[in-house]
Amino acid sequence: MLVSATEMINKAHEGHYAIGAFNINNLEWTKAILAAAEEAKSPVMLGVSEGAAKYMCGFKTVAAMVKEIHDAMGITVPVALHLDHGSYEGAKAAIEAGFTSVMFDGSHYAFEENLEKSKEMIALAHSKGLSIECEVGGIGGEEDGVISAGELADPEECKTIADLGVDFLAAGIGNIHGKYPANWAGLNFDRLEEIQNVTNGKPLVLHGGSGIPREQVQKAITLGVSKVNVNTECQLVFAEATRKYIEAGKDQEGKGYDPRKLLKPGADAITALCKEMMENFFGSAGKA
């Protein structure tokens, strides 16, 4: 059974480790990440952007696919199916479709409107027993058409949203989506500490988890980050492994062009990456 993420995130926060939230795009991605979590005995969150949900024929298809794959693989570790960067309408639709966790990202609204909509969405998610994440201060960069200039979250605004009872909070601390530019200033730990203090220890979420130096992410985890989102790194290892397979001419040998063979190196690379992150980076391995 898929679960809400509240318990796994609260335990991670208490234990000073983090849960990886890895974005999925299709059946291969789903199987690969679930296999990693099961092998590492780690709780995991499967993130689904609205763009990826559309690609997979909608929230209902995604929820049904993930539930069936989860059961067929005999997964025993806690797994949450989480809407990533949900819009007001998208979050409602994902809740309706059977997701077990949602992010409502109102960071592009004026704060008052973000506050009102976050309040409504928190009440709705909690009435169905789901966990909910909200965002304050945009995360820089571009993800699946969601573009933000990025900013440091205002601690007072973070406190106001945290006090609504949100389960975990995404707050901009200099992190950005996609590849980090060479002149990136790094995470702002002073702001992170300030936000953690003013929210009375609300579990925090680090978006843009691909490409941040590992020691910075690990320091952020000690300061209250309990969920790290990873999307781009999975895409990069998938593309690289698939390219190598084709460039080596493996798709021409035997029945190497069979999609089940062609997509396997990329899927295996995702499993290896996620498992390695759970074991050596986030510290969630063995916590299921």
Ligand code: G3H
């Ligand atoms: O919401 C998803 C993430 O924030 C992923 O960021 O593409 O930099 O790994 P990333």
Ligand code: ZN
């Ligand atoms: Zn994100």
